[in-house]
Amino acid sequence: xxxxxxxxxxxxxxxxxxxxxxxxxxxxxxxxxxxxxxxxxxxxxxxxxxxxxxxxxxxxxxxxxxxxxxxxxxxxxxxxxxxxxxxxxxxxxxxxxxxxxxxxxxxxxxxxxxxxxxxxxxxxxxxxxxxxxxxxxxxxxxxxxxxxxxxxxxxxxxxxxxxxxxxxxxxxxxxxxxxxxxxxxxxxxxxxxxxxxxxxxxxxxxxxxxxxxxxxxxxxxxxxxxxxxxxxxxxxxxxxxxxxxxxxxxxxxxxxxxxxxxxxxxxxxxxxxxxxxxxxxxxxxxxxxxxxxxxxxxxxxxxxxxxxxxxxxxxxxxxxxxxxxxxxxxxxxxxxxxxxxxxxxxx
Ligand code: ADP
Ligand code: MG
Numbered sequence: 001x002x003x004x005x006x007x008x009x010x011x012x013x014x015x016x017x018x019x020x021x022x023x024x025x026x027x028x029x030x031x032x033x034x035x036x037x038x039x040x041x042x043x044x045x046x047x048x049x050x051x052x053x054x055x056x057x058x059x060x061x062x063x064x065x066x067x068x069x070x071x072x073x074x075x076x077x078x079x080x081x082x083x084x085x086x087x088x089x090x091x092x093x094x095x096x097x098x099x100x101x102x103x104x105x106x107x108x109x110x111x112x113x114x115x116x117x118x119x120x121x122x123x124x125x126x127x128x129x130x131x132x133x134x135x136x137x138x139x140x141x142x143x144x145x146x147x148x149x150x151x152x153x154x155x156x157x158x159x160x161x162x163x164x165x166x167x168x169x170x171x172x173x174x175x176x177x178x179x180x181x182x183x184x185x186x187x188x189x190x191x192x193x194x195x196x197x198x199x200x201x202x203x204x205x206x207x208x209x210x211x212x213x214x215x216x217x218x219x220x221x222x223x224x225x226x227x228x229x230x231x232x233x234x235x236x237x238x239x240x241x242x243x244x245x246x247x248x249x250x251x252x253x254x255x256x257x258x259x260x261x262x263x264x265x266x267x268x269x270x271x272x273x274x275x276x277x278x279x280x281x282x283x284x285x286x287x288x289x290x291x292x293x294x295x296x297x298x299x300x301x302x303x304x305x306x307x308x309x310x311x312x313x314x315x316x317x318x319x320x321x322x323x324x325x326x327x328x329x330x331x332x333x334x335x336x337x338x339x340x341x342x343x344x345x346x347x
Contacts, residue, residue: 030050030219031050032048032049033049033050033056033063034047035047037067037070039188040073040078040185040188041080041209042208043209044192044208045206046192046206047207048062048063048203048204049204051203052203053202054200054201054202054203058200059201062199062200063196065196065198066192066193067192069194069195070188070191073187073191074188076104077107077180077184077188079181085104086180090177092169092171093174094172095170095171096170096171097163097168097170098168099167100167100168100169105167107187108124108162108180109164110183110292111157111183112162114296114297117311118300118303118308118311119304119311121299121301121303121308122296122300122303123155125154125155125159125160125179125271126179128175128176129151129152129155129269130179132148133265133267137258137260141260148275155274159171159172159173182268182295182296182299183295183296186249186290186291186296189208189212189247190213190247190290193213193215193291201215202216206291211247211295212247212249213290214226214247214248216245223243224243225242226240226241226243227239228240228283228285231282231323232282232330238323238332238346238347239347240344240345240347241342241344246287246289247287247293248287248288249285249295250285251283251299252266272303277302279305280305280326281301281305282330283323284297284298284299284308285298285321286298286312286319286320287319287342288315288319289317289318297315301320301322306333309322309335313335319334319335319337319338319341320335321333321335321338321344322334
């Protein structure tokens with residue numbers, strides 16, 4: 001990876017990281033171990049409050065183990081490391097077979113399942129289009145309709161063949177590639193939480209570049225409080241929500257995008273058209289039982305917009321908050337029942 005690319009990713013992830021914030025509790029009491037590392041191209045922050053059976057030493061040890069786990073996953077899922085399992089999969093010709101680790105196989109399988117549940121909006125075969133638009137960003141030149149049409153011929157999860165018995169992967173079409181950019185961070189967040197639990201932690205907050213999981217509570221008296229930044233004003237919050245044992249994930253057009261000839265192009269691609277999403281969605285936040293699914297659904301909802309709220313409602317445990325552009329103003333739309341289930345405070 002070139003230095004400029006690294007820097008761009010760092011800046012993007014730094015922005016994203018700070019777009020979702022933990023809000024400090026009003027009483028200001030209670031000590032919290034707060035540790036940050038750069039992993040998977042993002043800042044990863046883990047907070048563990050010191051109370052109950054957890055002391056400074058056991059808390060720090062658990063956090064180190066969670067960071068080690070994320071580093072292990074980076075080696076499997078990185079799109080930039082040539083030796084990652086994902087890179088190996090993406091070097092396959094049609095009808096070649098690769099047997100990845102069971103967890104890589106399982107994540108691909110789950111992503112395909114959510115392709116169906118999101119009417120095709122979440123699609124990990126979108127990589128050729130992601131690469132095409134990345135080139136266009138670098139060269140400051142839009143791709144032609146013909147280029148997009150050509151790439152669209154290798155987009156579709158039907159081109160991924162999973163052998164469930166042997167847990168191996170192959171493609172039945174030349175040039176198919178997998179992009180786990182919309183799921184791997186969520187998965188790593190879930191794994192980090194699992195490792196913290198295995199190490200005796202019952203209360204923690206993991207923030208992997210904006211993908212968050214709130215385990216337990218911040219203190220005996222208060223749940224974790226998460227603030228979502230105003231999409232057009234970094235110094236303001238748009239809403240705040242109190243969460244306990246829930247993941248929260250935001251995707252949007254305001255952290256990673258590029259502007260060409262006055263138009264803003266998102267890093268999320270509509271797999272049905274081949275173009276970056278350009279509707280009225282500013283951001284999509286998913287609150288869910290696990291972070292992997294929240295990550296995938298947030299990306300999907302950016303593609304589907306308010307028509308996707310029904311799809312999220314039909315998934316048990318998942319809720320959504322959309323910020324929509326409406327005649328020049330920003331408006332919030334939510335899944336039914338979200339306000340009753342969570343304390344959402346609009347700012
Ligand atoms: P972030 O990178 O900010 O966490 P997302 O979780 O929404 O944002 O993931 C966006 C990434 O997912 C893109 O950078 C790209 O690699 C990939 N991607 C883009 N469009 C889609 C899509 N329609 N379905 C699945 N993955 C996508
Ligand atoms: Mg994400």
